[in-house]
Amino acid sequence: MFPRFGECMFEKADEIIAAARACIGTPFRHQGRLPGVGLDCAGLGIVAAKAVGIEIRDFSGYPNLPFDGMLKKMFDEQPNLKRIARIDAAPGDVLLMRISQAPQHVAILSYEGYMIHAYQNIGKVAEHRIDADWKAKIVAVYRFVL
Numbered sequence: 001m002f003p004r005f006g007e008c009m010f011e012k013a014d015e016i017i018a019a020a021r022a023c024i025g026t027p028f029r030h031q032g033r034l035p036g037v038g039l040d041c042a043g044l045g046i047v048a049a050k051a052v053g054i055e056i057r058d059f060s061g062y063p064n065l066p067f068d069g070m071l072k073k074m075f076d077e078q079p080n081l082k083r084i085a086r087i088d089a090a091p092g093d094v095l096l097m098r099i100s101q102a103p104q105h106v107a108i109l110s111y112e113g114y115m116i117h118a119y120q121n122i123g124k125v126a127e128h129r130i131d132a133d134w135k136a137k138i139v140a141v142y143r144f145v146l
Contacts, residue, residue: 011146012052012054012092012144012146013090013091013092013093014091014092015051015052016048016049016052016092016108016144017048017091017092017108017110017111017116019047019048019051019052020044020045020047020048020108020110020116020125020127021110021116021127022035022051023035023036023039023044023047023048023116023118023125024116024124024125024126024127025124025125025126026038026039026044026118026124026125027039027123027124028040028118028119028120028122028123028124028125029043030120031043032118033046033047033058035047039118039125040118040120041105041106041107041117041118041119042059042074042106043118044106044108044116044117044118044125045094045106045108046058048108049080049144054080054144054146055079055080056078056080056081057077057078057079059074072096072102072103072139072140075094075096075140075142078142080144080145080146081094081142081143081144081145082142082143082145083140083141083142084141084142084143085141086138086140086141088141089109089138089141090109090143091109091110091111092108092109092143092144093108093109093141093142093143093144094106094107094108094109094141094142094143094144095107095108095109095115095138095140095141096138096139096140096141096142097134097137097138097139098137098139099137103139103140105117105119105137109130109141110127113129113130114127114128114129114130115127115128115130115134
């Protein structure tokens, strides 16, 4: 499902990943949008996109655990994101994940099957391998478009 290093499909993938990696260690904070101060999973994606000049619509007021397809609807309304097949996922793409019920989590696909995300359970932005458990949580993949 994940291409090898260097097989980026989006021209700014390396920049997106670098911007997300610059946020590693930032504390998790629901609806946070400030690298080094506090980010949530959506905030990480927004910060990374804006860092490379991609216009992205920010949403506020969402609950800590989005429900009823709320997060997917927000993604589908983004003018610079398009849904792609999971099998086509490549570095720099955005992963939409189901943690318990409805899609509730977002990560950025890095290289060699790793992801970068702000995760409340670990309390910060981190990068780690996508193991079988995380892979099973992926419900949709989106690619940034210019």
